Amino acid sequence: MASHKQSYRAGEAKGQAEEKTGQMMDKTREAKDETASYLSNKAAAAKEKAGEMGQATKETAEAGKEKTGGVVQRTTEQVKSMAQGAAEKVKQTFGMAGEEEDEDFGGTVAPTTTTTTRRNN
DSSP: OOOHHHHHHHHHHHHHHHHHHHHHHHHHHHHHHHHHHHHHHHHHHHHHHHHHHHHHHHHHHHHHHHHHHHHHHHHHHHHHHHHHHHHHHEEETTTTOTTTTTTTTOOOOOOOOOOOOOOOO
């Protein structure tokens, strides 16, 4: 049979072991909470950075789209203008230009008369 002193020491050792176990559990919980908080902050920062990069990419794409659209529109207008100018020149060359189409000559075209003279020698 165990003596009173041995029982006391066994109880004391058990109490100390329980206290140490409690302290270790508390430290483990704190470490887990700190790790979770750290990871949560990092994930939020990464998500925010990704959102910023996505927005920047979207803005860059929109700017490129607008720039490209502007270039295409200007090119289209230039080609259209050149084609109209060429058509008007062809009409003028063949005498088919109307008064409103012949802006190079002040809106009207002076009538042209061709005279042929024969010489008898």
